[in-house]
Amino acid sequence: MAGAGGRAPLGLRRWLSSPAPAPRVCVVGSGPAGFYTAQHILKHHGGALVDIYEKLPIPFGLVRFGVAPDHPEVKNVINTFTQTAHSERCAYYGNVTVGRDVTVPELQQAYHAVVLSYGAEDNRVLGIPGENLPGVYSARAFVGWYNGLPENQDLKPDLSCETALILGHGNVALDIARILLSPLQLLRKTDITDSSLAALACSKVKRVWLVGRRGPLQVAFTIKELREMINLPGTRAVLDPADFTGLESAVKDAPRPRKRLTELMIKTALEKPEEMQAAAAGAAAPREWGLKFQRSPQEVLPSADRRRARGIRMALTRLEGSGDSAKAIPTGDVEELECGLVVSSIGYRSLPLDPAVPFDSQRGIIPNSSGRVEGVPGVRPVSFSDWEKIDATEVARGKAAGKPREKIVDPAEMLQIIGH
Template structure:
């Protein structure tokens, strides 16, 4: 009988869990270690997906079953680049799969980006979703006007959470510190700004339509910004979504501004940010009108400004490489060819193809990389590296404190118990998470 294949997966988000599941099925007897820098698994399902969209988070039950399988170990609170290294993992495991996602905000690259009150959506979302390194952001929400730059679902998530009343957030797992900050906020206007037109927005219709159901929100759209027809040449699937979005936006435009609503969400299309202005703190966003030519937004030559005490950019993310990881700095992804990084090393998910696609979209990627691995192993010498024990002893020597699957289950139980009617009350400090992982009853 040949020795078991030792696999390390770096990143316990959806991609890492899908890869573990696929390899567990295709390589019976494989020993699979899944590392995550956080004490908690599930990546952006826990730390990105909006806290008021609990249905989307149900997928984590499936991932939980994967982490609990025989032959699979979860090693949370182990960051590659801090507690162990790429070279150490390559030396210990026959197969290494990098699934670290994409967490760094892309920058706007305009003057004023470093003013107080300006945030990238990655940091802002990490703050309200209780990712420990985002906890202390304490974003300024004390002004009347918030500008959100970007026309994707992340921009909609942020606007919706700011627009909901405390009652409308009652069934969410929005963290206590963010609930308090949102309840105290004095925001009256939220501007959702898209560089291109309404047909180019990557909103999904359900998320766009939710604004029509929020009790204190008026949705404002300039009817003249909405095209009468959808041009030929758009792919069928895209065309369907654009038509549905257009219908929702037309409904918003027709509703006008009911003056009994204290919070207005303005959809502003064909506007590119030029500068954020203010004395130390953001106060105004300068924009330029654009028109779309051959799919690109080009200057329309006319500028205008909107008040903006807080500016949040939601224009995409880049991966954060650790030392020695082959990295494509231009695209902000792990350097790879169809998922192969170098001999024995693979990648999948957002760090492979960039920050696009919903949770299930990562499954196909994971299955494809699992097939590559199986094909490559068939031509080589499986099971010849020492495996996880070698990394365990390095971690012990360095005083690292890995959280195993039982530890995560303890954290989960502690959070759910603290929820008191909510799905959970997240623990948001590393030390609190480690205490819950290690000292709850096992």
Template sequence: MLGSWQVLRCKSQVFRNLSTTSLKCGSGPKVAVVGGGAAGFYATQQIAKARPDSVIDIFEKLPVPFGLVRFGVAPDHQDVKKCISTFNKVAELPNVNYIGNSTLGKDFSFVDLKRCYDSVLLTYGTDEDRKLGIPGEDLRNVMGARDLVSVYNGLPGYETFPVDLDTDTVVIIGVGNVSIDVARLLLSPVDQLRKFDVTEAWLEKRLTSKVKRVVLVGRRGPLHVSFTIKELREMTKLENTRPILHKEQYLPIQDMLAKLERPRKRLIELLVNTALKEPDAKTAERYNNAKQSWELQLLRSPVEALPGPDGKSVAKLRLAVNIPKGDSVEQTDQIEEIETGLVLRSIGYKSIQADPDIKFDSKKGIVPNEDGRVSPGVYTAGWLGTGPRGVIIDTMNNAFKVAGNVIEDLKGMQEGKPGREGMPHLPGHTTWQDWKKIEQVEEEAGKPKGKLREKLWTVESMLNAIKS
């Protein structure tokens, strides 16, 4: 037991589950966390330990937890998913409940949450891509990089999403880690991907793929790329693939390296060395024999996507050449064209207003806040509050900080609001025990294929796994 935490009998008529496992109850402050991703779990960890008399209910719209850790992190980056071991421990604390398959704005309202909980923490992340805002963006095969991520990671709703890899060249607009991940998943040997939890649908698409070249386009120069050194190093060593970096873009920044701070210096050094230094004999031979390439085309801005003969599908992308102006760039009238059958935008995500009563800045795509505080008793953490930035450790640090504010504001509170006992009936919600059943089914299904797991892709299949 943790501290003075006490078990009270939950009202079964309020919360019926697909399983018979009871939810945990308590008499202290009630905290609702909306979003079962990294921000939600990290914040819950801090609140649960600081206030063992509290009860924290994590609401997640999908039956399964972990958000972008499950559906955003590349399947071949399992080391990044090690944080799941921490989340497992959090979910099993005696004052934490996981309530899946329950959607804010549909199954319950923001007003319900404020009425029933002493603190409401919104961490439901980002649901939409930022658009390029150029002519031709609505052409077929112009889509978000996130769409491909959702296909190879098995996000429900993407089971039949049309991804056409019947093209020699793919262009990705953006130079962050998502862009690098997608490029790697487009070019990595299929046999290497098989052992991870990538979907069978993606493996099938890759087997018939004609993609030999991936071009990453960035508006600014080398000093402003957003990916990290690990991802870049992987791309320079990718089997059967050579990097193409344009020397003229790196010559002007050689003398600036000494002034950069680590780890930025190490990243830019690797870029400069890859672009300007002659590779050793072994690397040169590997590059010469490579049948694929990835290209970093910087100081370019997309201005128009052009259709092919059918008038419906993208065939070319027009790029304006930029020139550096301090920390920004100036777009020139010089235009270049790339022939391509697939254009992916990866210029950031934005959140949505999940409920009309939530304060929301539609222009920035965030819930306005000051250090996570939105209004008395209401908080936000993760990308919903900061915008899409950083990696998981940045989300963790933000969640810890916001959780500290929640803990501070709960000081002195002993008797809590009704919590889930006052909430609307959620007949189809799932629990942590249900998730463990789903996880077991996935792992068993993956074993014959030599995979970590074979993800259940639809909500229906997840719920059927629980029933069985």
């Protein structure tokens, strides 16, 4: 069996040269999911061999390219992943693109199991007019830009406006807001790229709005990220007390994390912002950020010359239902907000990997049942000792019928006998 370049996959060559057969697993993608999978297999399946394939020369996926630069403690897991990669039963093959350099069917022939953990390589689209205007970016591309993801190194976002708007109420949205408003002396101590730091040093952005379709009880960010944002030096939070009316009683019986998160938002909204200490008379106003609720984007508005974004028109919504299942329904009213930078942080989306792997393009997922890809059974080779179990069953059945053996003719039954 040959790869796209006429050679067997690296992992297959390793297997062919190994002295004794052992369970062989291929993991596609070297991000957290890939490494945790490898770690689990190595720990719980003695003797198993794991090969990790990664399209980039460098490993660790979202730990390197997704975690905010000012969250170094989250990246400590790289130490554990490095230990896994150093295992003599684990091999890492970077700079290998599955679907191009080696196909999934080739991997299926070479391994007992192929685990697809290559992540979501695209972003969900807003599906509204103007979203392709200059000044509008996906969160995935923006985060990739300041974190040094090779494909986003030339993004060059325009930060010449005063107001930025982020669509989404998740941790990634807060990360982006924090990076846009953080004092440079804090960012300089991180692993943010030099080019991003230089661009942020020239940034005119001093106000960031985070907009969501639903209300305060449906925000997806966590209390740690919210507290960081509230305590960010040189910035003040702008939360409207009216958005939180009656919520204290509504969250009384909510799970503790949701209750504490909501209480922190209420406390922040009701506090009068402290006057920022000016370093000198006439110093610039402090930077600020705020949360806007029950607003759904309708259109990104173009500038007069139609060359860039100048604002966004949003539909005001009302909520039907409660809790996480609440749905945002447009009321018919609209609102326009001026902003020169729009970042869409509404989630990522997977892309198809290989024509041999089923893909639901509507939902952007590989159809699966409890993780097993539907319609593509994993290759599970039958060993000679497995055959001997089948043989023994045939002989036993034959004896009962007064024959040398009763041949089993259904392959599915054969595999059932050996537990496949």
